[in-house]
Amino acid sequence: MRPIRDMWFIQIEVTNACNMSCANCTRFVGHHKKPFFMELPMIEKAIDSLEGYKGCIGIMGGEPTMHPDFLGICQIVQKKIPEYKRGLWTSGFKWKEYEPIIRKTFGERVVYNDHSVGNQVHQPLLVAINDCIEDKNFMWGLINKCWVQRRWSASITPRGGFFCEVAAAMNMLFEDEEGYPIENRWWNKTSKQFKDQIKKYCPNCGAALPMLAVSNKGPKDMVSITNYRRLEAIRSPKFLKGDIEIFDKKMTRENIKMVMKNWKPWEYLGEDGQRSKERLYCSINSRAVKAFRYSLIRHIRQRCGDVKRKISRWLQRHK
Numbered sequence: 017m018r019p020i021r022d023m024w025f026i027q028i029e030v031t032n033a034c035n036m037s038c039a040n041c042t043r044f045v046g047h048h049k050k051p052f053f054m055e056l057p058m059i060e061k062a063i064d065s066l067e068g069y070k071g072c073i074g075i076m077g078g079e080p081t082m083h084p085d086f087l088g089i090c091q092i093v094q095k096k097i098p099e100y101k102r103g104l105w106t107s108g109f110k111w112k113e114y115e116p117i118i119r120k121t122f123g124e125r126v127v128y129n130d131h132s133v134g135n136q137v138h139q140p141l142l143v144a145i146n147d148c149i150e151d152k153n154f155m156w157g158l159i160n161k162c163w164v165q166r167r168w169s170a171s172i173t174p175r176g177g178f179f180c181e182v183a184a185a186m187n188m189l190f191e192d193e194e195g196y197p198i199e200n201r202w203w204n205k206t207s208k209q210f211k212d213q214i215k216k217y218c219p220n221c222g223a224a225l226p227m228l229a230v231s232n233k234g235p236k237d238m239v240s241i242t243n244y245r246r247l248e249a250i251r252s253p254k255f256l257k258g259d260i261e262i263f264d265k266k267m268t269r270e271n272i273k274m275v276m277k278n279w280k281p282w283e284y285l286g287e288d289g290q291r292s293k294e295r296l297y298c299s300i301n302s303r304a305v306k307a308f309r310y311s312l313i314r315h316i317r318q319r320c321g322d323v324k325r326k327i328s329r330w331l332q333r334h335k
């Protein structure tokens with residue numbers, strides 16, 4: 017797995033409240049008795065703990081604009097995070113109300129993450145890979161190549177630091193032991209150093225299990241038996257409403273090889289969603305990507321310039 021320090025982003029999850037209620041949500045919206053809202057001092061502490069981290073710092077949810085002090089969060093971001101390292105993930109909820117402060121704080125580094133359009137799909141994360149694969153060596157081989165951990169980010173929640181955003185969301189849902197304490201350089205870990213979290217969260221997660229993704233529109237989450245029991249134990253509101261569907265199949269290497277041929281779980285938008293995104297948001301999204309790249313390149317050039325200047329000053333002094 018990728019070391020946390022090599023990830024391109026670490027997210028600060030300021031809330032898990034959301035205006036949507038997608039099936040198979042990556043933050044398990046609908047299963048919590050009440051959402052959390054990260055306190056502002058904790059947000060400052062989270063940002064301070066990332067001093068020295070080379071990647072960017074994202075503000076994410078849930079839907080971050082649902083935080084009751086979203087303006088306060090923007091002020092902290094402006095004060096504490098260099099411009100080139102800031103990012104916001106939003107579905108555009110409250111865009112009209114907050115656009116000026118979002119533009120001032122994040123510039124073009126705003127990633128639109130709207131799950132309401134088209135026929136989007138989600139990988140069922142509550143289907144535990146450990147329930148479905150009997151060959152455990154094979155299972156760990158799949159986990160070690162998990163696409164979420166390779167493509168996305170580590171995360172900070174009010175319960176600490178996590179090597180993976182889905183692991184962080186599982187921790188928040190099942191309220192087990194806390195994540196890594198948010199202290200200076202907590203993120204400076206190789207994959208060996210966060211093996212404890214890998215062992216704890218990955219076997220109960222479905223991200224690395226190649227299976228066809230399902231629509232995010234239905235009310236029901238797909239769950240396997242282990243997570244069924246865990247949801248029952250915490251009296252999840254969605255579980256109590258019966259909005260779950262049991263998945264109890266065992267999968268062999270052969271089944272999985274077949275699925276893997278066409279398996280691209282990161283393409284969750286579906287055709288309609290992709291078209292809609294292109295029509296509505298793609299220009300803004302690609303601007304956001306360019307903005308990230310541009311500001312990183314500008315920063316690297318600036319740093320190289322500083323080093324060159326220091327070397328030439330040193331050479332002049334030692335002529």
Ligand code: SF4
Pocket residue numbers: 159162163164165180181182183214217218221222223224
């Ligand atoms: S298997 Fe799940 S918890 Fe483990 S890295 Fe992948 S997404 Fe995260």
